[in-house]
Amino acid sequence: MELSEKEWVPAPEIKNGTNFDYFFVLERGCMRTKSIVEEITKLQEVTAILRGENGCPWDKEQDHQTLVPYLIEESQEVIEAILKKDDDLLKEELGDLLFQVVFHARLAEERRSFDLGDIAKRVSDKLIFRHPHVFKPEELTLSTSQEVLENWEKIKDKEKRIQKIHLSS
Numbered sequence: 436m437e438l439s440e441k442e443w444v445p446a447p448e449i450k451n452g453t454n455f456d457y458f459f460v461l462e463r464g465c466m467r468t469k470s471i472v473e474e475i476t477k478l479q480e481v482t483a484i485l486r487g488e489n490g491c492p493w494d495k496e497q498d499h500q501t502l503v504p505y506l507i508e509e510s511q512e513v514i515e516a517i518l519k520k521d522d523d524l525l526k527e528e529l530g531d532l533l534f535q536v537v538f539h540a541r542l543a544e545e546r547r548s549f550d551l552g553d554i555a556k557r558v559s560d561k562l563i564f565r566h567p568h569v570f571k572p573e574e575l576t577l578s579t580s581q582e583v584l585e586n587w588e589k590i591k592d593k594e595k596r597i598q599k600i601h602l603s604s
Contacts (some may be wrong), residue, residue: 460558478534479551482541499542506535 516525
């Protein structure tokens, strides 16, 4: 596969045995590998330091409730960047929103409730479950967006019934 300058190729399209954690970019004639996992881990470490013994007093005082206004603000800023069609601004604002997710995960981890891995697993499992036409095409074929939306609603209704059963038991 030939790559032009600054062309990003998702890892699943790479045929050399690499895994899903990497993206490749060709820049000025050399290939650079950037690990998504490494960058997320770095963000988790930075967050832990900010919350740690010698960390930032403000960050150490925060809890889920005190962070709600910042979560709302960062979400709004992401929307503004999308509406402006400004990729650099969107990258920055998505980073700020990602930090909010990592911060909340850190708070939960400190309580030994859940961590970022649990969040990622939950959403991945949910997306796979809600997209059987993609992940189990032999069981279900949907060919239009409308069919997908109708099936999505059926799946969400099924999930709600399952949750009610779990809550009542």
